Amino acid sequence: MLAAAQEPAIQAVVTDSAFAEASSLIREKSGVPGILLPECLLAAKLLYGIDYDQVGPVDVVAKIAPRPLLLIHGTADDLxxxxxxxxxxxxxxxxxxxxxxxxxxxxxxxxxxxxxDRSEYVQRIVTFFQKALN
Incomplete structure (x- = not known):
């Protein structure tokens, strides 16, 4: 989604179990004690150039329009x-x-x-792309 929001050559997007914001997900699911989390996020930014507070597909997903977007997600996703x-x-x-x-x-x-259900999964995605790319 982040790439498609910036690159108009991407004509359609399918996501499965995508996160809306990286930073909130890391805060909730990382297991890092809250007192250490700011330092860990800073270390990631300094070492790898990743600012997790800036990785928010929810902030840019509207820019994908008018290109088709399919969002897939399970209701029991615990990640x-x-x-x-x-x-x-x-x-x-x-x-x-x-x-x-x-x-x-x-x-x-x-x-x-x-x-x-691999068959249904593949069929739905193939159908989505066939319609989106025609």
């Missing part, structure tokens, strides 16, 4: 909570002439849709 898809979809729909589709996978965990 990236399902609410991330709802946030991304709402933000994406604010784009001019947005074409946003969502596919909710009831009871499925993080990126498990392809494992649970």
């Amino acid at each position: 990236v909570p399902f609410e991330n898809m709802l946030q991304l979809a709402a933000a994406a729909r604010k784009g001019h002439d947005a074409h946003v589709q969502t596919w909710t996978l009831p009871g499925m965990a993080h990126v498990s849709g392809i494992v649970q």
